[in-house]
Structures are given as C-alpha cells and as structure tokens.
Amino acid sequence: MIMAHPECRPDVVAMADVVASTSGMLRHAESSQEKEFIICTELGILHQFVKRCPGKNFYPVSDKLVCPNMKATTLDKVHRALVTLEPRVTVPPEIREKALKSLERMLAVK
Numbered sequence: 001m002i003m004a005h006p007e008c009r010p011d012v013v014a015m016a017d018v019v020a021s022t023s024g025m026l027r028h029a030e031s032s033q034e035k036e037f038i039i040c041t042e043l044g045i046l047h048q049f050v051k052r053c054p055g056k057n058f059y060p061v062s063d064k065l066v067c068p069n070m071k072a073t074t075l076d077k078v079h080r081a082l083v084t085l086e087p088r089v090t091v092p093p094e095i096r097e098k099a100l101k102s103l104e105r106m107l108a109v110k
Contacts, residue, residue, distance in 0.1 A: 003029070
C-alpha cells in the first residue's frame with residue numbers, strides 16, 4: 001500500500017492508495033489490515049510508524065526524503081515565535097490566497 005502527503009507531486013498522489021497528512025497516514029496504518037506500506041513522506045517520521053504499528057513493515061519511497069526546513073524548527077523556536085510573534089512573514093495577497101487554499105485542502109484530507 002502506498003501512502004503519500006497531499007503536497008507530493010501530482011504523479012505521486014495519483015499512484016497513492018492513501019493520500020493523507022502524516023497523522024492521517026499513521027491512523028490508517030494502525031487500523032489497516034495491510035502489513036506492508038510504502039511511505040511518501042519525510043524520513044524522520046518513519047520511527048513513529050514502526051513504534052505505533054508493531055508487526056508491520058514500512059518502506060520509505062526514497063532515502064533522500066529529508067526536509068531541512070523541518071529539521072530547523074525546534075520547540076524553543078516555536079515557543080519564542082508564539083511569545084514574540086516574530087519573525088513576521090508577509091506575502092502578497094494573491095500568494096496568501098493560494099497558500100490558504102492549499103492549507104484548507106490538506107486539512108480536509110482525512
């Protein structure tokens with residue numbers, strides 16, 4: 001079974017059996033009768049699949065799926081940003097509207 005994030009390339013999403021957020025993929029793997037999964041997401045999450053689904057096998061679609069931006073985000077940085085509301089990111093309205101649509105689509109995927 002192939003599971004992918006909705007923000008993957010369209011050709012990857014089209015091949016996936018399940019398109020979901022990371023938490024949605026985890027829930028699906030837990031409840032599925034399948035025993036083997038190809039995971040199209042950041043490598044750092046694979047340990048959660050193994051931990052939450054003993055007896056099931058998970059294979060990353062690539063060993064190069066490391067998101068440097070995810071690695072740069074720490075709890076301390078998130079806390080500081082919430083307290084200070086900095087750094088402030090502003091984008092033109094047309095980009096904000098497109099980004100909002102993408103976020104809404106991701107949140108709608110179960």
